[in-house]
Amino acid sequence: MTDRLSGRSGCPINLTLEVLGDRWSLIVIRDMMFGNRRHFRELLGQSEEGIASNILADRLKRLVALGVLSRQDDPTHKQKAVYSLTDKGIELLPLLVQMGAWGRRHLPTTPELAIRQQLMEDGGPALVADFMAELRHLHLGTPLPVGHDPVLPRLRAAYEAELARREG
Amino acid sequence: MTDRLSGRSGCPINLTLEVLGDRWSLIVIRDMMFGNRRHFRELLGQSEEGIASNILADRLKRLVALGVLSRQDDPTHKQKAVYSLTDKGIELLPLLVQMGAWGRRHLPTTPELAIRQQLMEDGGPALVADFMAELRHLHLGTPLPVGHDPVLPRLRAAYEAELARREG
DNA sequence: TTCAACCGATTGTATTTTGCAAGCAGTTAT
DNA sequence: ATAACTGCTTGCAAAATACAATCGGTTGAA
Numbered sequence: 001m002t003d004r005l006s007g008r009s010g011c012p013i014n015l016t017l018e019v020l021g022d023r024w025s026l027i028v029i030r031d032m033m034f035g036n037r038r039h040f041r042e043l044l045g046q047s048e049e050g051i052a053s054n055i056l057a058d059r060l061k062r063l064v065a066l067g068v069l070s071r072q073d074d075p076t077h078k079q080k081a082v083y084s085l086t087d088k089g090i091e092l093l094p095l096l097v098q099m100g101a102w103g104r105r106h107l108p109t110t111p112e113l114a115i116r117q118q119l120m121e122d123g124g125p126a127l128v129a130d131f132m133a134e135l136r137h138l139h140l141g142t143p144l145p146v147g148h149d150p151v152l153p154r155l156r157a158a159y160e161a162e163l164a165r166r167e168g
Numbered sequence: 169m170t171d172r173l174s175g176r177s178g179c180p181i182n183l184t185l186e187v188l189g190d191r192w193s194l195i196v197i198r199d200m201m202f203g204n205r206r207h208f209r210e211l212l213g214q215s216e217e218g219i220a221s222n223i224l225a226d227r228l229k230r231l232v233a234l235g236v237l238s239r240q241d242d243p244t245h246k247q248k249a250v251y252s253l254t255d256k257g258i259e260l261l262p263l264l265v266q267m268g269a270w271g272r273r274h275l276p277t278t279p280e281l282a283i284r285q286q287l288m289e290d291g292g293p294a295l296v297a298d299f300m301a302e303l304r305h306l307h308l309g310t311p312l313p314v315g316h317d318p319v320l321p322r323l324r325a326a327y328e329a330e331l332a333r334r335e336g
Numbered sequence: 337t338t339c340a341a342c343c344g345a346t347t348g349t350a351t352t353t354t355g356c357a358a359g360c361a362g363t364t365a366t
Numbered sequence: 367a368t369a370a371c372t373g374c375t376t377g378c379a380a381a382a383t384a385c386a387a388t389c390g391g392t393t394g395a396a
Contacts, residue, residue, distance in 0.1 A: 008216070008217040008218075009216035009217050009278070009281065010276065010277050010278025010281050010282075011198075011216060011217075011271075011277070011278070011281040012267070012268040012269075012270075012271030012272040012275065012277045012281065012282055012285045013194065013195075013198050013264055013267050013268045013271060013285075014195060014198075014216070014217055014271075015271045015275040015276070015277060016267040016268070016270055016271035016275065017191055017194055017195065017267070018191070019271075019275065021189065021190060021191040021194070022189060022190070022191075023185055023186070023189040023190075026181065026185055026189070027181075027182060027185065030179075030181050030182075048176070048177035048179060048182070049176040049177050049179075049182055050176075067274075088274050091270060091273065091274070092270060094266050094269075094270075095263070095266045095267060095270055096181055098262050098263045098266045099180070099181050099184040099185070099263060100179075100180040100181045100184070101180075101262075102180075102184055102259060102260060102262075102263055103179075103180030103181060103182075103183045103184035103187075104180040105259065106235075106256050106259070107180065107183040107184065107187065108178065108183070109178050109179070109180045109183060110177070110178025110179070113177065113178050113179040113180065114178075114180055117180045117181075
């Protein structure tokens, strides 16, 4: 994808908005990153927000065309498709963290959903880099750095601890 | 603005998308920050992308209602309105910088528009902090730190230097 | 005092995007 | 045989967006 999408302008911020400036694209990417959802039905049914199936199909097709995601056939099931983040997609992580940071500070977030965000912020750029390395492993097959301490379980643990704290 | 917008979810990323997840809101904020545009007509006519007047009116109203912008009467002209960034709005700068960084790396940007972005990236968090202090001065009247080296002129100079380099 | 330029919007209309519910043909596990 | 599941499509209503024209009021210069 090297060509202009619409004829608005070549401003970096505008171009990013033309790719991601809607209500659902980044939700899909968020769920792929933080929820490790790789299949259509997973993305469809297990999200907090409830995307419609036609919208999801459209966004997946679009993001694949734009080079943010890729799509492979699942070898274990002739009808299953596996969606992966490309490197271009993985590099959206810092943007998502910034969005979450602003939302956490300025909008009425739910505590058990905000805790993951806080963990990402507290971990700083090093944690973001670790998570990106982990995503490259999960989505691109890149080997993990030696001594890598997995990030996704840490995020899940923080979420469940907060949930337990609030319930119990 | 402390209440949920729509009933989607309390996830920080989702809430931010509900506020800013469209093609124009962040364009308006970008022009207010980097172009120092404070009036309706300035925002309408001088942007690269050409927003429609009804959309602009809607976004301004909406962003004011959400506490990202504020609106004051211009004392020099009974019909003029001055739009300002609130602190909530100014704190979107790191998000815009991240968006620009991703766009510059992965999308076909125009060199003279990308140069400002590169300057922001090269300056790192310190430059972003300086710029935020400057925005607080321009929009909220906060005193500038002693020894402050203005950022907007630096950005403009970089833009014009790149423009001259490419023309001459 | 006239008048053209400018002010922040609004109106009307056409087009596009979104949201929702139902359903498709093919695949798999029981 | 069949029921559950796969990614994805269809039809239709509602909402958002785009475009052009224009509004009533203000201002500055002739």
